[in-house]
Amino acid sequence: MRDPRAEAERAGWRNDKGADLLSAAARRTCGGKVVTGPRSRRGGGRPTIADVARKAGVGAITVSRALREPGRVSQDLRRQIQDAVDELGYVPDPNARALASARAEVFGVLVPSLTNSVFAEVVRGIYDSLSDSPFRIQLGNTHYSGLEEERLLQVFAPQRPAALIVAGIDQTPLSRKLLETAGCPVVQVMETGPDPVDMLVGFSHFDGGRTATEHLIEVGCRRIGFIGARMDPRSQRRLAGYRAAMEAAGLFDPRLVTTTPLLSSVTLGRELFRDALAKMPSLDGVFCNNDDIALGVLFECHRAAIAVPKTIGIAGFNDLDMMQTAFPSVTSVRTHRYEIGRRAVAMALAAIAGNRPEQRIVDLGFELMRRESTAR
Amino acid sequence: MRDPRAEAERAGWRNDKGADLLSAAARRTCGGKVVTGPRSRRGGGRPTIADVARKAGVGAITVSRALREPGRVSQDLRRQIQDAVDELGYVPDPNARALASARAEVFGVLVPSLTNSVFAEVVRGIYDSLSDSPFRIQLGNTHYSGLEEERLLQVFAPQRPAALIVAGIDQTPLSRKLLETAGCPVVQVMETGPDPVDMLVGFSHFDGGRTATEHLIEVGCRRIGFIGARMDPRSQRRLAGYRAAMEAAGLFDPRLVTTTPLLSSVTLGRELFRDALAKMPSLDGVFCNNDDIALGVLFECHRAAIAVPKTIGIAGFNDLDMMQTAFPSVTSVRTHRYEIGRRAVAMALAAIAGNRPEQRIVDLGFELMRRESTAR
DNA sequence: AGGTGGAATGGTAGCGCTACCATTCCGTAG
DNA sequence: CTACGGAATGGTAGCGCTACCATTCCACCT
Numbered sequence: 003m004r005d006p007r008a009e010a011e012r013a014g015w016r017n018d019k020g021a022d023l024l025s026a027a028a029r030r031t032c033g034g035k036v037v038t039g040p041r042s043r044r045g046g047g048r049p050t051i052a053d054v055a056r057k058a059g060v061g062a063i064t065v066s067r068a069l070r071e072p073g074r075v076s077q078d079l080r081r082q083i084q085d086a087v088d089e090l091g092y093v094p095d096p097n098a099r100a101l102a103s104a105r106a107e108v109f110g111v112l113v114p115s116l117t118n119s120v121f122a123e124v125v126r127g128i129y130d131s132l133s134d135s136p137f138r139i140q141l142g143n144t145h146y147s148g149l150e151e152e153r154l155l156q157v158f159a160p161q162r163p164a165a166l167i168v169a170g171i172d173q174t175p176l177s178r179k180l181l182e183t184a185g186c187p188v189v190q191v192m193e194t195g196p197d198p199v200d201m202l203v204g205f206s207h208f209d210g211g212r213t214a215t216e217h218l219i220e221v222g223c224r225r226i227g228f229i230g231a232r233m234d235p236r237s238q239r240r241l242a243g244y245r246a247a248m249e250a251a252g253l254f255d256p257r258l259v260t261t262t263p264l265l266s267s268v269t270l271g272r273e274l275f276r277d278a279l280a281k282m283p284s285l286d287g288v289f290c291n292n293d294d295i296a297l298g299v300l301f302e303c304h305r306a307a308i309a310v311p312k313t314i315g316i317a318g319f320n321d322l323d324m325m326q327t328a329f330p331s332v333t334s335v336r337t338h339r340y341e342i343g344r345r346a347v348a349m350a351l352a353a354i355a356g357n358r359p360e361q362r363i364v365d366l367g368f369e370l371m372r373r374e375s376t377a378r
Numbered sequence: 379m380r381d382p383r384a385e386a387e388r389a390g391w392r393n394d395k396g397a398d399l400l401s402a403a404a405r406r407t408c409g410g411k412v413v414t415g416p417r418s419r420r421g422g423g424r425p426t427i428a429d430v431a432r433k434a435g436v437g438a439i440t441v442s443r444a445l446r447e448p449g450r451v452s453q454d455l456r457r458q459i460q461d462a463v464d465e466l467g468y469v470p471d472p473n474a475r476a477l478a479s480a481r482a483e484v485f486g487v488l489v490p491s492l493t494n495s496v497f498a499e500v501v502r503g504i505y506d507s508l509s510d511s512p513f514r515i516q517l518g519n520t521h522y523s524g525l526e527e528e529r530l531l532q533v534f535a536p537q538r539p540a541a542l543i544v545a546g547i548d549q550t551p552l553s554r555k556l557l558e559t560a561g562c563p564v565v566q567v568m569e570t571g572p573d574p575v576d577m578l579v580g581f582s583h584f585d586g587g588r589t590a591t592e593h594l595i596e597v598g599c600r601r602i603g604f605i606g607a608r609m610d611p612r613s614q615r616r617l618a619g620y621r622a623a624m625e626a627a628g629l630f631d632p633r634l635v636t637t638t639p640l641l642s643s644v645t646l647g648r649e650l651f652r653d654a655l656a657k658m659p660s661l662d663g664v665f666c667n668n669d670d671i672a673l674g675v676l677f678e679c680h681r682a683a684i685a686v687p688k689t690i691g692i693a694g695f696n697d698l699d700m701m702q703t704a705f706p707s708v709t710s711v712r713t714h715r716y717e718i719g720r721r722a723v724a725m726a727l728a729a730i731a732g733n734r735p736e737q738r739i740v741d742l743g744f745e746l747m748r749r750e751s752t753a754r
Numbered sequence: 755a756g757g758t759g760g761a762a763t764g765g766t767a768g769c770g771c772t773a774c775c776a777t778t779c780c781g782t783a784g
Numbered sequence: 785c786t787a788c789g790g791a792a793t794g795g796t797a798g799c800g801c802t803a804c805c806a807t808t809c810c811a812c813c814t
Contacts, residue, residue, distance in 0.1 A: 048536070050770055061794045066772060076792065093536045097482060098770035100473035101799050116505060117498045126492045129519050138533070141517050143505050157514075160424065160469045268700035297700060304680075304705035324644035324673060329680035426800055437764045442802060452762065474800035477769050 049090040058086040069094065096138070100162065107136045109350065110158040112168040114146040114234065118266075120292070120320055120339055121169065124191060127343020128167060135351070137164055146234050148174045155180040162186070165350035171195045171202070172235040187353035189346040192339075193236060194365045201353070203345045203364045207236045210335045210368045211243025214317045215289050217333065217370055219251050221378045223287030223315045227278045228259045229299065230291030231266035237291050240319060244289050257282055266291065271298020286314055287376075293318040293325055296332050300375070316375040330374030338366045425466040433462040445470065472514070476538070483512045485726065486534040488544040490522040490610065494642075496668070496696055496715055497545065500567060503719020504543060511727070513540060522610050524550045531556040538562070541726035547571045547578070548611040563729035565722040568715075569612060570741045577729070579721045579740045583612045586711045586744045587619025590693045591665050593709065593746055595627050597754045599663030599691045603654045604635045605675065606667030607642035613667050616695060620665050633658055642667065647674020663691040663752075669698040672708055676751070692751040706750030714742045 055062040060079055068075040068083040075083070086092070100106035111128055113121040125141065132139060140163065142154035151168070155177055158166065165187045173181065181188045181199045188200035193207065218226050228244045230237050241259070248254035260278040264270055271294055279285055290296035296318030303310045310316055310330055318325060321336035345366065349359050431438040436455055444451040444459040451459070462468070476482035487504055489497040501517065508515060516539065518530035527544070531553055534542065541563045549557065557564045557575045564576035569583060594602050604620045606613050617635070624630035636654040640646055647670055655661060666672035672694030679686045686692055686706055694701060697712035721742065725735050 064793060095770055096537055097473050097476035101477050102772040116502045119493060122493045122498055161472055269703040272703050298703055301703050301705045327645040327648050327674055327677050329677045440763060471800055478801040
């Protein structure tokens, strides 16, 4: 199974010194002076655009054009060049291309978490939308940190990406400046707001939080707790929506709110719910910051034999698949994560192509999924 | 808030024709002949290594060395150069660097899914391990398809990545050849096996499946079903482990096995469990391909008032956080996904540095977490 | 004093591609 | 018939960096 040639190649990069000695030995000397031939192909022997041009009997630049703007090359040459490309197995070097054109075919994507399934789905939408394009994706994990976001933008910008997609609208001033001066389309995602850096696709977390809370009030809950983890700006807005609904109904009480900066998880949801109950045993509803928390609440209700929705109504946020299957099924605010990713890419591609979307701010909304957990 | 200069810059790339006209207007003519000065900085005015060299009063190559191999430059110059770098805000251009050195500071990472939290955690381990290194990450989603994996490898290879990390050991022959001839360290992850392309970090899915099944047998289950979705090679090996344990105990019956090629989800787990029960109502245990499925089974048991573990014991795979919090808590095979990502990077970095790990195959094992769902 | 070897630094020549012209060749208008 | 303009193609000169030598300088030996 093992290919000895490949093995030898691997040995090459294992130790650069070894490789140096080899090439030194292979060097020719002539009359005491060292004469070096043309530098041996560092690229590992892959064909270059010049090889294709030679084979097709045209200039290198024509090959370049045939590949990038086929319309500008006559059909005959185009076919000839394509044949040469196929025969040689030529693949353009993206690094050389980026250097020469001062523009890399890369989308920079910054998300606060790779494991939070909400962002994972946005990222999946982005990947799926770009899989047939020449664009690669450079993904960065900001860990919900503005400073980390700044750092990553400073790493991404020098690569001159074709577009940048970032989560949220609460960039630090430096991050915002980096985005503004990146010289490429920028799409902020997952939220909505009046003043995007460039383009924006998302929905209103405030409205989502308010809608879910209003629903709990409608079905007869009165002492409705808010349980939230990792209170990032989006969670804060959901909390604000909750608060607005509660205040409008004259039901708000700060003791109803239980939050933590810790990263969200089902287990943490259970613990926070226990804290909330200890603080306020008469709770008859909870709006959870997200579905992980809601699931933790649901499990604790099972464990403590608290009837859902009879004793306590539960509403979550995001509508993960499991919420419809849970027992009882859990009311949640469905958000269109995958579609946000797709839309962000579509807008960026349009801008790159020169026709920016007329609508710079796209609100994809949300949908309240009423289920058993609030059916009272 | 809006910076008009940035706005203008954006207008520039909106329409290349516009930019062309601008620069054409700025071109000087002299005696009827068009004279172009040195090509205007396409890079957008960012400082280059030559600017730093000039400022520091040294050769460009010395700056390059000071940045990449500080040990080979005297301390005086090093400081001088660092000052110039700081003052100019110089950041090396990764594209130029990759072109000149025929080696990009990029890790190529191929996973079958971005939303499956198992791979998300591997990816997180990889990102966290590389966040302080100069290496970037190029992530590819194979969608559990061998052909897609081939396609992505053909995209990645021309970029001459510093290392490749791929999920699984079941590459197609072409993919395997691409990996072998990539000329960089290759780490296969998530599984173990005798014949890696280069290096390997993972665990035995067969043993995991067998161990979970043996545990169900030990606690007294006899008619133990296997429920699995998206039967990728790893799922197949878990199934094989299940089968081995069942056959060893004289309990195997093909009607106990319920699988589907559909993508795994909690909802699908519930449906498959209903199918399994319809086929075999006397089921007294289930080993689930993964925790999503197990959760679906658990919810269906709640809904159908099937006592867990009394009537049916449930075991899952991967031990997601929620399994310990579920009610009843669910027995699962804990796998070390994050650590696999970290270890893969550590091995690749060691190989890049020239000292390949003595151990090319690392088995990180797994741990059976016995919980209420099998406490009979 | 001359030789030797190593450390520090620099010059040159590309890496593979594309921007920016220049050139050629046609069809059409004058 | 010539001038003109546009379409198709090519040549040249880099993009910003690093590999590969060459050079310098010094300590240390013989």
